[in-house]
Amino acid sequence: MPQSLPVAIDLSTGDNLTTYMRAVNAAPILSAERERELALRYHNEGDLEAARELVMSHLRYVVKVARGFMGYGLPLTDLIQEGSIGLMKAVKRFDPGRDVRLVSFAVHWIRAEIYDYVLRNWRMVKVATTKAQRKLFFNLRKSRARLGWMNNEEVSQLAKDLDVETKTVREMESRLSSTDVAFDAMVDQDDDERYLAPSQHLGDSRYDPEVVVSGNEQTSERSQQLASALTELDERSKDIVTRRWLSDDKPTLHKLADEYGVSAERIRQIEKRAMEKMKKVISIQV
Structure with a gap:
């Protein structure tokens, strides 16, 4: 589009x-x-x-x-x-x-x-969100380009010039010094840099036996419920639902209508009724 x-x-x-x-x-x-x-x-x-x-x-x-x-x-x-x-x-x-x-x-x-x-745009947002912070942000950037980290006297002078508290200047200076870190490590990063990524400090639960067994049981149970619900449908309804919802190559309503010799609206009605019937069967099982 x-x-x-x-x-x-x-x-x-x-x-x-x-x-x-x-x-x-x-x-x-x-x-x-x-x-x-x-x-x-x-x-x-x-x-x-x-x-x-x-x-x-x-x-x-x-x-x-x-x-x-x-x-x-x-x-x-x-x-x-x-x-x-x-x-x-x-x-x-x-x-x-x-x-x-x-x-x-x-x-x-x-x-x-x-x-x-x-x-x-999160980096921009967290550094300066108000008009006063944006003004301080730009003044600090100019000062830092010349001085690097400011001493107490320079902080006090800038706070006086901008009519803000010294702790506000320190806070903004700290924000400017921080860097964003990607959650996942980059592919081309070496081991000395990869540890900085938060994902490197999280435990990998993908191969936890409890997680694996629980996931397999849930998948198996859902598959059984779906198979059971499909058996309650007539052949035409079952074919329409399977192809429209469980197939990678989903046909359009008009394509199915041509195959069955009915209107696309009729196919839609059959599909809707079949889905409602399946939901009732699954809800009873649950």
């Missing part, structure tokens, strides 16, 4: 953000039937206008999710833009054949994209 699907509004200023918010809130909320119709048009025909309408109608949810990340000190406009990318990815991967609304599916993609953005 092209990156140009969201509203083409520059979010760099407050006025444009206000205009964007108005446009987003003015977009109509789609009914389940209209949403499914648009998703089918995009999924089966590659109709980009249908995809655009799906994206436009769900941008209000992007804004809502983005607001929840404002405490990290990152611009709301950036959070919205990253969330919009997640929404477009969700629309591209959304399967209209499943009985799920797009918003329920998309919210996970929106959050994932924003999470990734926050993590990429």
